[in-house]
Amino acid sequence: MPILSVNKLTKSFGGLTAVSNVNMELEQGELVGLIGPNGAGKTTLFNLLTGVYVPSSGTITLTKDGKSKPIHGLKPYTICKEGLARTFQNIRLFKDLTVLDNVRIAMNQNVKYGLASSFFHLPSHRKEEEKLLHDAIELLKIFKLDHKKDELAKNLPYGEQRHLEIARALATKPILLLLDEPAAGMNPAETAELTELIGWIREKFNLTILLIEHDMSLVMKICERIYVLDYGVVIANGTPEEIKNNKRVIEAYLGEEISNV
């Protein structure tokens, strides 16, 4: 049973159909790439999956612990609780908060204590806060950010901000992670390191990952399957080998005229 199944998903803005009749299935543990030319609707699709936009039609079903649940039309914070987390194309950290608080905020939903117990400083408050701190630091260690936990997020170098975004997304305890251009703006060495990191967190956290990326070295290296989007329509779906040789994909990227020559 697929962990995520998208059925005939469509989103129109006025006369423009940004995502049209998209079908997509992700199996548990898969690492799938989503590519396409600029403006193809990749980020719109992410926004539909995470609840930022409400679909015009179609369904999105998430399967967690063997139970399927439609998530289209739910609020973003509810979808996040259902186990879907994301990063952003343009970094959207809480810039004026510390690295540690960025991660702790994302863990908020898993905290058990209520307001009353924090008011009276009951042991349940202290215990949960200590556990939270411990978990947050463990997570930061994975990304080698634990020694910078008290720095403000905006003062981190670019590459580390990208890492912190992934750490923050993981802090929500997702089963499905959506990465929106994780390697944007990175040099080849950083991209290579990130490629390894993505593969590693998938094993470690038992995740399914869907990623948008323009860096083909990353996509072709780690994705087991690739969806290609063009003008809001899925034009191809297959292994990296198949996609590389797909005529429609080449046309979409290079233009029809050239492939006709």
Next chain:
Amino acid sequence: MEQFLQQIVNGISLGSIYALIALGYTMVYGIIKLINFAHSDVYMLGAFVGYFCMTTLRLNFFLSLLASMAFCTVLGVVIEKVAYKPLRNSTRIAALITAIGVSLFLQYTTMAITGPDVRSYPAMSGFLAQSVSLGSIRITMQQIIILAVTIVLMVVLQFIVKKTRIGRAMRAVSLDQDAAELMGININATISFTFALGSALAGAAGILVGVYYNSINPLMGTLPGLKAFVAAVFGGIGLIPGAMIGGYFIGIVEVLVSGYGNSMYRDAVVFAILILILIIKPAGLLGKNVREKV
């Protein structure tokens, strides 16, 4: 010198009240970038609920304080849900005009119910009516209670904002609402909670003013509300420590102007401070001036 110290004591009492009101302005501004003009009338209603509890219900001061804080908490949340939430995605000016409307609505509804007369709070009795003398400086028990209640509330507020999960959610929402929601934070609940906190503080300020100045009326919120707003801007709007510092500063300045200058000028001086701060440091004392990048 003694007169000066006495004025400072009085200024701290007044400043505590401004600070409590300013905190509500600043928290709401911090989270949804709205100047909630109805806030000063929540404070006024806090004073009236306190009056009702102490006269009709004959509750003691502390129970009345809790009752008026509870009432204002609910009122603040209701105002947000009814008046501001439907406008969350419209222009800021629409929400601002709505806030002025809510403010007038509260003032004149109160006037319709209670009449426009000035009412006097019941006189304090027992230890609340006593005062302490330090040399020639006289500190009334009411002033001590105002300061104590304010400090306790500020400590609780700081704890909530810095150390609890709802406080972290508030800070996250104030920085980036969309990202916060995608990290699993319920935006509506967080905004409601912010209004609840700010309104509870305003309710406390209302009853403290009633006890201190002994007279309340349905339009009493306007001027202290504006001054608290000046205090919030002075400290840097959106910043909690800024509202505290601003509140005490404005309170002390006002009392000193009345004491040494001419009490006719005390309001003018406060608003002159607003003009000066907007010219010299528009982001406020603790705010950072953000230069627009071209």
